[in-house]
Amino acid sequence: MAMAEAAAEPAAIADETLLQIEGLRTHFRKDGAVVRSVDGVDLRIPRGRTLAVVGESGSGKSVTSLSIMRLIPEPAGRIVGGRMLYRDRTGRLLDLARLPVSEMRRIRGGEISMIFQEPMTSLNPVFTVGDQIAEAVALHAGKDRAEARRVAVEMLRLVEIPAAERRVDEYPHQMSGGMRQRVMIALALSCRPSLLIADEPTTALDVTIQAQILDLMRRLQREIGMSMLFVTHNLGVVAEIAHEVAVMYAGRVVEQAGVEAIFAHPRHPYTEGLIACIPRLRRHAPGQQRDREPGGRRHRLVAIPGSIPSPAALPPGCAFAPRCSRAVDACRLEIPDLVEVAPGHRSRCLRWRDL
Amino acid sequence: MGPAAAGGPTAVPSRPADLLRVQGLRKHFPVGGGWGRPRVVVKAVEDVSFAVPRGHIVGLVGESGSGKTTVGRAILRLIEPTAGRVEFDGTDVAKLGAAALRRFRQRMQIIFQDPYSSLNPRMRVDEIIAEALTAQAPMPRAERRDRTERLLLRVGLRPEQMRRYPHEFSGGQRQRIGIARALAVEPDFIVADEAVSALDVSVQAQVLNLLQDLREDLGLTMLFIGHDLAVVEYLCDEIVVMYLGRVMEIGPSEELCAAPSHPYTRALLSAAPIPDPAAPRSRIVLKGDIPSPVEVPSGCVFRTRCPHSVAACATVVPPLVEVAPGRFSACIREDIR
Ligand SMILES: Nc1ncnc2c1ncn2[C@@H]1O[C@H](COP(=O)(O)OP(=O)(O)OP(=O)(O)O)[C@@H](O)[C@H]1O
Numbered sequence: 001m002a003m004a005e006a007a008a009e010p011a012a013i014a015d016e017t018l019l020q021i022e023g024l025r026t027h028f029r030k031d032g033a034v035v036r037s038v039d040g041v042d043l044r045i046p047r048g049r050t051l052a053v054v055g056e057s058g059s060g061k062s063v064t065s066l067s068i069m070r071l072i073p074e075p076a077g078r079i080v081g082g083r084m085l086y087r088d089r090t091g092r093l094l095d096l097a098r099l100p101v102s103e104m105r106r107i108r109g110g111e112i113s114m115i116f117q118e119p120m121t122s123l124n125p126v127f128t129v130g131d132q133i134a135e136a137v138a139l140h141a142g143k144d145r146a147e148a149r150r151v152a153v154e155m156l157r158l159v160e161i162p163a164a165e166r167r168v169d170e171y172p173h174q175m176s177g178g179m180r181q182r183v184m185i186a187l188a189l190s191c192r193p194s195l196l197i198a199d200e201p202t203t204a205l206d207v208t209i210q211a212q213i214l215d216l217m218r219r220l221q222r223e224i225g226m227s228m229l230f231v232t233h234n235l236g237v238v239a240e241i242a243h244e245v246a247v248m249y250a251g252r253v254v255e256q257a258g259v260e261a262i263f264a265h266p267r268h269p270y271t272e273g274l275i276a277c278i279p280r281l282r283r284h285a286p287g288q289q290r291d292r293e294p295g296g297r298r299h300r301l302v303a304i305p306g307s308i309p310s311p312a313a314l315p316p317g318c319a320f321a322p323r324c325s326r327a328v329d330a331c332r333l334e335i336p337d338l339v340e341v342a343p344g345h346r347s348r349c350l351r352w353r354d355l
Numbered sequence: 356m357g358p359a360a361a362g363g364p365t366a367v368p369s370r371p372a373d374l375l376r377v378q379g380l381r382k383h384f385p386v387g388g389g390w391g392r393p394r395v396v397v398k399a400v401e402d403v404s405f406a407v408p409r410g411h412i413v414g415l416v417g418e419s420g421s422g423k424t425t426v427g428r429a430i431l432r433l434i435e436p437t438a439g440r441v442e443f444d445g446t447d448v449a450k451l452g453a454a455a456l457r458r459f460r461q462r463m464q465i466i467f468q469d470p471y472s473s474l475n476p477r478m479r480v481d482e483i484i485a486e487a488l489t490a491q492a493p494m495p496r497a498e499r500r501d502r503t504e505r506l507l508l509r510v511g512l513r514p515e516q517m518r519r520y521p522h523e524f525s526g527g528q529r530q531r532i533g534i535a536r537a538l539a540v541e542p543d544f545i546v547a548d549e550a551v552s553a554l555d556v557s558v559q560a561q562v563l564n565l566l567q568d569l570r571e572d573l574g575l576t577m578l579f580i581g582h583d584l585a586v587v588e589y590l591c592d593e594i595v596v597m598y599l600g601r602v603m604e605i606g607p608s609e610e611l612c613a614a615p616s617h618p619y620t621r622a623l624l625s626a627a628p629i630p631d632p633a634a635p636r637s638r639i640v641l642k643g644d645i646p647s648p649v650e651v652p653s654g655c656v657f658r659t660r661c662p663h664s665v666a667a668c669a670t671v672v673p674p675l676v677e678v679a680p681g682r683f684s685a686c687i688r689e690d691i692r
Pocket residue numbers: 028029030035036037038055056057058059060061062063064073076077233310311
């Protein structure tokens with residue numbers, strides 16, 4: 001059993017690491033079948049930096065985030081293996097996968113917080129945004145009402161909401177999508193977290209609003225010095241916000257490296273394919289060859305054939321092998337290990353040397 | 356032909372090759388009025404003019420609520436325009452009677468963003484395609500089967516998948532089914548409304564390649580609605596940029612993206628995240644939110660967020676003028692073009 005194996009190793013993480021996930025497995029039971037949504041995720045979240053988790057729909061990004069928060073809906077879903085080593089504020093090393101519920105609640109309220117893609121579903125429609133932030137502040141910091149409200153206004157200013165004194169009394173539905181996402185960020189930051197998990201926080205927003213929110217999050221991450229786990233499927237957003245990048249495919253991390261290395265020298269064919277298949281504005285890719293004649297043909301995009309396998313029916317060996325142009329027989333036999341291919345750069349591909 | 360006289364609809368010069376011509380299109384939706392609330396008008400589309408030459412793909416871009424879908428639906432006459440004219444292959448679409456409208460609808464098809472909700476979950480794929488094939492006239496079984504197979508092959512699906520239901524397919528495959536259905540009636544013109552927006556990038560690339568093949572092999576003309584400028588630049592020959600119901604800029608896609616003329620186009624391009632951490636970034640971050648479509652700013656609708664607005668922007672609606680051959684922009688600040 002993987003859990004027993006993992007527990008046998010001594011628990012230790014490097015000083016610059018805030019959270020280290022090893023072999024995390026989170027499964028669901030659905031119609032009698034086991035859905036292996038997260039099936040061996042290894043991640044390192046550096047202290048005071050932003051790790052972007054990128055991958056296609058269904059690759060297990062949200063389930064990984066919810067596992068860290070221990071918010072997997074039981075009994076349908078369960079963390080069945082691996083560990084999540086986290087250094088808390090007092091310096092203790094904890095395994096979040098095994099933490100008692102009461103202690104986990106303390107971590108969730110005080111050290112790790114999360115924002116979701118659709119802010120409307122996580123804001124309470126019957127309370128003003130000020131009341132919601134004030135409640136969170138009072139809960140964490142034990143402030144009285146007047147003081148909590150003052151902090152709420154301050155938090156709204158922190159996330160650059162104009163006329164904060166007035167807007168503090170508004171209800172979520174009176175705000176635009178961008179404003180609501182700012183309120184969500186304010187709420188998540190009210191406990192001064194060490195780790196902010198942001199699951200697709202800008203995906204539902206227009207690009208001009210997305211640019212504002214990314215600017216804001218970058219600034220806050222730096223100023224507060226928190227770590228950020230930023231989930232997205234958009235490689236453009238990754239390049240804008242991340243220091244480190246983890247690429248997920250079919251419930252596993254297939255590559256993790258610094259953002260420059262991921263884009264300049266991807267060491268996994270899936271990462272390579274993702275980077276190659278996105279159309280780029282010509283102004284950012286002057287070398288890209290293209291026919292300009294109106295109505296004439298353009299170069300074809302280098303698409304990855306096929307689609308991601310269902311986590312209820314994963315192929316044997318490397319889950320990407322059926323779509324991979326470099327796959328050899330060995331790839332279909334067993335799951336390759338995540339190996340260090342350069343300092344701080346890890347890949348789960350047998351053929352990383354050929355890339 | 357330059358822009359029309361003040362007050363009238365702005366005109367984009369018509370070219371003999373145009374298959375579709377949209378002229379001064381306007382669509383207002385009256386909303387509210389219940390529970391003592393005032394009745395207000397959503398000005399979804401206001402004086403929109405552009406043309407699509409035969410065999411070309413024209414992109415319609417803009418942020419959420421800018422009126423793109425409304426334009427697409429008005430072209431297909433799925434909704435009645437409040438004002439303006441849609442001309443398809445030389446015929447005024449508004450003047451078509453019921454029988455003529457049915458024939459015309461065969462020539463124009465639409466592909467939607469969400470392939471799942473647009474496919475009947477209780478019909479097998481072959482039934483979905485057959486329904487489209489026989490919408491006009493009955494067809495012998497053997498021919499129906501044969502054509503369904505060819506259509507599925509055409510969009511990259513295997514004929515043995517014909518007897519499956521939509522939920523048994525991935526998002527990209529469902530989008531292919533939607534495209535096969537649209538192609539069944541052999542249309543000349545397709546409106547693709549966010550047809551690749553919901554797809555993962557690896558699958559999006561497959562569908563973009565397919566759309567290109569169809570344009571080349573079948574000579575299809577297309578209005579491609581999207582909000583990812585990189586995708587639109589890549590696929591389209593020409594781009595129409597909308598904001599709050601109005602056209603801001605029109606131009607050949609690569610010229611428009613390389614050297615945008617209108618301040619809104621510039622902001623939109625600079626806001627697009629660049630998938631390259633090493634690329635230099637010079638971002639124009641727009642202030643504030645898009646105004647409500649029921650309280651559209653006077654004059655230029657973009658002026659409340661425009662870094663270059665001056666007093667005059669509040670008083671005149673800037674006409675769409677030709678600023679360079681084939682390039683049109685609706686901005687009075689000639690000095691910043
Ligand atoms: N409660 C659940 N019960 C059963 N399966 C689930 C459950 N939650 C998630 N899954 C499955 O686990 C897999 C991973 O889901 P997850 O939501 O983590 O994907 P994701 O990477 O966040 O995708 P997206 O980009 O679409 O948000 C999916 O195949 C999903 O269907």
